[in-house]
Amino acid sequence: MTDPSAPAYAYLQAAAVLISAIIIALGFIQNLIYAVQLGIAYWALRHRPPVSKVQRLWGLYSDITMPISLLVPAYNEEVSVVSSVRSLLALHYPVFDIIVVNDGSQDGTLSALIEAFELRPIQRAYEQEVRHAPIRGIYGSPHHADLIVVDKENGGKSDALNAGINLSRRPLFCAMDADSIVESDALLRTVQPFLEDPDRVAAVGATIRVVNGCTVREGRVMELGLPKAMLPLFQIVEYLRAFLMARIAWSELRTLTLISGAFGLFRRQVAVAVGGFSHDTVGEDLELILKIHRYMLEHRADYLISYIPEPVCWTEVPTTLGELGRQRARWQRGALEAFFKHKRMLFNPRYGRVGMLGFGNILIVDVIGPPIELIGYFLIPALWALGLLSLAYFLAFLALAFIFGVFVSVSSLILEELELRRVPRPSDLLILTGTAVLENFGYRQINNFWRVVGWWQFLRGAKSW
Amino acid sequence: MNFLQLLWVVSVALAAVSIVIMLALTVRRVTLMRQRRHDTKIRAELTPLILRYLDGDVALDVLREYTRGQGSELMGELVADLLYSVRGGDRENLIELLRRLGIIELHLSALQHRTATKRAAAIFGLSLVDDPPVLDRIRDLLGDPDPDVRLLAAQALSKHRAIGPVRVLVDKLQIGTVENSRVLRTIFRNLTRKHTDELVELLDDDVPAAAKILAIDALGRSGNFAVIDAISAMIAHDSEDVRVMTLRALAELEHPKALPTVMRGLDDEHAAVRATAATCAGRIGLTDTIPLLLKRLDDNSWWVRLRSAEALYKLGETGIKRLRDSASMSSEAARVAGLVLAEKESLA
Numbered sequence: 001m002t003d004p005s006a007p008a009y010a011y012l013q014a015a016a017v018l019i020s021a022i023i024i025a026l027g028f029i030q031n032l033i034y035a036v037q038l039g040i041a042y043w044a045l046r047h048r049p050p051v052s053k054v055q056r057l058w059g060l061y062s063d064i065t066m067p068i069s070l071l072v073p074a075y076n077e078e079v080s081v082v083s084s085v086r087s088l089l090a091l092h093y094p095v096f097d098i099i100v101v102n103d104g105s106q107d108g109t110l111s112a113l114i115e116a117f118e119l120r121p122i123q124r125a126y127e128q129e130v131r132h133a134p135i136r137g138i139y140g141s142p143h144h145a146d147l148i149v150v151d152k153e154n155g156g157k158s159d160a161l162n163a164g165i166n167l168s169r170r171p172l173f174c175a176m177d178a179d180s181i182v183e184s185d186a187l188l189r190t191v192q193p194f195l196e197d198p199d200r201v202a203a204v205g206a207t208i209r210v211v212n213g214c215t216v217r218e219g220r221v222m223e224l225g226l227p228k229a230m231l232p233l234f235q236i237v238e239y240l241r242a243f244l245m246a247r248i249a250w251s252e253l254r255t256l257t258l259i260s261g262a263f264g265l266f267r268r269q270v271a272v273a274v275g276g277f278s279h280d281t282v283g284e285d286l287e288l289i290l291k292i293h294r295y296m297l298e299h300r301a302d303y304l305i306s307y308i309p310e311p312v313c314w315t316e317v318p319t320t321l322g323e324l325g326r327q328r329a330r331w332q333r334g335a336l337e338a339f340f341k342h343k344r345m346l347f348n349p350r351y352g353r354v355g356m357l358g359f360g361n362i363l364i365v366d367v368i369g370p371p372i373e374l375i376g377y378f379l380i381p382a383l384w385a386l387g388l389l390s391l392a393y394f395l396a397f398l399a400l401a402f403i404f405g406v407f408v409s410v411s412s413l414i415l416e417e418l419e420l421r422r423v424p425r426p427s428d429l430l431i432l433t434g435t436a437v438l439e440n441f442g443y444r445q446i447n448n449f450w451r452v453v454g455w456w457q458f459l460r461g462a463k464s465w
Numbered sequence: 466m467n468f469l470q471l472l473w474v475v476s477v478a479l480a481a482v483s484i485v486i487m488l489a490l491t492v493r494r495v496t497l498m499r500q501r502r503h504d505t506k507i508r509a510e511l512t513p514l515i516l517r518y519l520d521g522d523v524a525l526d527v528l529r530e531y532t533r534g535q536g537s538e539l540m541g542e543l544v545a546d547l548l549y550s551v552r553g554g555d556r557e558n559l560i561e562l563l564r565r566l567g568i569i570e571l572h573l574s575a576l577q578h579r580t581a582t583k584r585a586a587a588i589f590g591l592s593l594v595d596d597p598p599v600l601d602r603i604r605d606l607l608g609d610p611d612p613d614v615r616l617l618a619a620q621a622l623s624k625h626r627a628i629g630p631v632r633v634l635v636d637k638l639q640i641g642t643v644e645n646s647r648v649l650r651t652i653f654r655n656l657t658r659k660h661t662d663e664l665v666e667l668l669d670d671d672v673p674a675a676a677k678i679l680a681i682d683a684l685g686r687s688g689n690f691a692v693i694d695a696i697s698a699m700i701a702h703d704s705e706d707v708r709v710m711t712l713r714a715l716a717e718l719e720h721p722k723a724l725p726t727v728m729r730g731l732d733d734e735h736a737a738v739r740a741t742a743a744t745c746a747g748r749i750g751l752t753d754t755i756p757l758l759l760k761r762l763d764d765n766s767w768w769v770r771l772r773s774a775e776a777l778y779k780l781g782e783t784g785i786k787r788l789r790d791s792a793s794m795s796s797e798a799a800r801v802a803g804l805v806l807a808e809k810e811s812l813a
């Protein structure tokens with residue numbers, strides 16, 4: 001090692017301090033964002049109107065709801081598609097139809113639907129308002145007038161959703177995954193912002209929960225529970241953080257930039273005006289919301305993208321590291337694609353808070369955060385071990401990269417317990433508290449690595465799922 | 466202590482405090498679950514007792530025993546749930562029960578609570594009670610600072626047709642400026658029996674378009690053909706939303722007197738108005754609109770073309786024949802006519 005009294009060593013030390021200061025400053029800003037989100041989410045949850053029971057909601061809204069089309073893109077869903085559609089047909093909502101789009105499945109998805117619902121070919125007048133691959137056939141059921149099955153050539157989820165948008169004649173549509181498990185009152189709850197402010201609301205998102213560990217029968221969650229494996233447990237805490245803290249906070253600030261692809265309600269007219277879902281990204285859900293913000297702000301429209309904290313939809317999360325890694329890398333790639341596609345919105349006063357706060361958040365948390373944090377994991381301990389950094393730097397980095405995360409994760413759980421109380425048993429609360437602590441020592445860091453992989457894929461121009 | 470050391474200390478402290486709070490909440494959950502089990506047991510006992518009370522088989526004092534301590538809240542919730550599932554005499558008796566148990570008084574005092582959610586919950590609890598003093602107290606909340614509370618109060622009052630002058634309601638709720646909820650539609654629809662004249666007057670008043678839309682919607686559902694002229698006059702309004710609602714209301718009334726208004730709507734500059742006019746023509750069965758509907762098959766808006774073709778199909782033999790004639794030509798009109806004919810026939 002260089003002589004500590006030599007000028008070169010002083011330069012090296014100054015450089016080490018500077019790099020570490022940048023890494024720590026970025027970590028500090030990220031954690032500050034989380035802390036602010038927590039505060040806002042807590043305030044919003046405390047001040048939300050009381051949640052009504054479903055019978056009362058029905059009494060309040062049944063005469064005034066807006067008709068909805070449920071768009072269900074299905075690719076190789078032969079095993080589950082029939083039970084999913086059956087449970088969707090049983091949703092409590094006055095006027096809705098279901099448009100299942102078979103996106104060129106290689107398996108028996110279409111034949112399973114034809115057989116189960118005795119489908120027969122029908123014609124349906126539609127205009128190609130948004131782009132999608134050719135439709136091969138449209139099917140209707142003599143027993144369920146509100147079920148339409150569209151068979152089209154493969155084009156991906158965005159393409160399937162676009163076909164559904166074109167065929168829909170309802171003012172609102174709900175974009176979802178074929179394997180999403182939807183609560184029976186989901187539409188009635190999610191539509192509320194549209195009913196409260198019908199002229200301004202363009203889209204509504206809701207809380208998605210992890211179904212692993214729950215008992216599911218006939219497309220319904222019968223009993224709540226926790227998974228045994230650690231990986232899905234970590235994701236439960238992650239989902240709580242993302243939905244209960246971040247989305248509520250951004251929604252309160254009117255800068256929500258993401259409505260999950262698993263379940264979201266949109267005004268059809270607005271989605272058509274922005275060209276529907278884009279084909280050139282794997283983050284089509286994030287990109288659609290950014291497009292809506294951009295379109296509305298460029299047209300000086302008074303609009304809202306809302307969020308309801310009530311859990312309305314359940315999703316199965318990956319159970320293996322490989323599967324999860326691929327998903328997270330893909331999500332990261334989607335975020336980067338959307339960010340760079342709309343980069344002109346960043347810190348652009350024309351786009352108001354969305355440009356300043358929403359895009360600023362994506363820049364720090366999704367764009368520069370992952371690679372800088374990963375560099376920090378290696379660099380700061382090494383620089384400290386080499387004596388180029390004081391212990392204070394090392395501890396500050398540890399605090400920001402590991403310890404503060406414990407506070408954020410456990411606080412999300414506190415929010416859940418104070419305001420929603422959907423974790424069934426006290427023992428489950430203890431397990432989740434332990435998980436919220438543990439996930440900060442390993443899981444979050446692996447996640448960060450996958451995000452850097454996503455960055456690499458983005459730079460290489462990868463397009464696959 | 467420098468800033469870096471402070472970061473470490475604060476992070477560790479926050480993490481530790483959050484864990485302690487979570488553990489405390491877990492302990493509280495144990496108590497809450499015990500309480501919930503107890504409540505479930507009481508509910509299971511109470512429901513048949515209340516039903517037997519309604520039949521005269523149980524004395525009031527038996528039920529009063531359950532309202533000690535926190536029991537009033539549970540009883541209030543239970544009776545409120547039951548209220549929504551019964552009608553007529555049973556509902557009256559349940560309200561009388563709430564009165565005798567002092568639960569109505571509890572709700573009335575909660576109307577003054579400093580928290581908006583508590584005031585809202587109290588209105589909810591009282592919304593099926595139609596005593597004039599109760600309604601007067603709810604009416605006071607039309608001036609509440611919280612818009613949700615104001616709306617809930619209006620809703621509760623409208624159920625009992627006790628809302629007072631419509632114009633006052635428009636001003637108090639700040640309809641069209643602050644309040645735009647679709648719940649207002651339900652409130653206005655409840656006004657048609659007692660306030661038809663006021664709703665008609667509102668169409669000429671200097672109020673926001675949103676208030677006129679509500680009035681038109683309500684009048685359209687009144688089943689009263691005497692309001693057709695007043696509604697029809699609104700087709701000349703500047704706002705396309707008002708014109709759309711005018712045609713929707715006329716479609717609800719299904720009266721042929723709407724013909725001139727529908728004809729005018731089919732020539733409107735705004736596509737949404739033309740599409741609604743087409744739907745209205747089909748729903749009322751206005752065969753005189755066929756030439757205009759055929760013209761609209763070439764409209765530059767897909768929705769106007771589609772709704773016009775659907776209307777022609779709905780108009781029966783003559784409309785279908787003209788639709789078939791159009792389908793055999795080569796134009797945009799032919800395409801939509803062919804598509805709609807194919808769709809209807811595939812569903813037949």
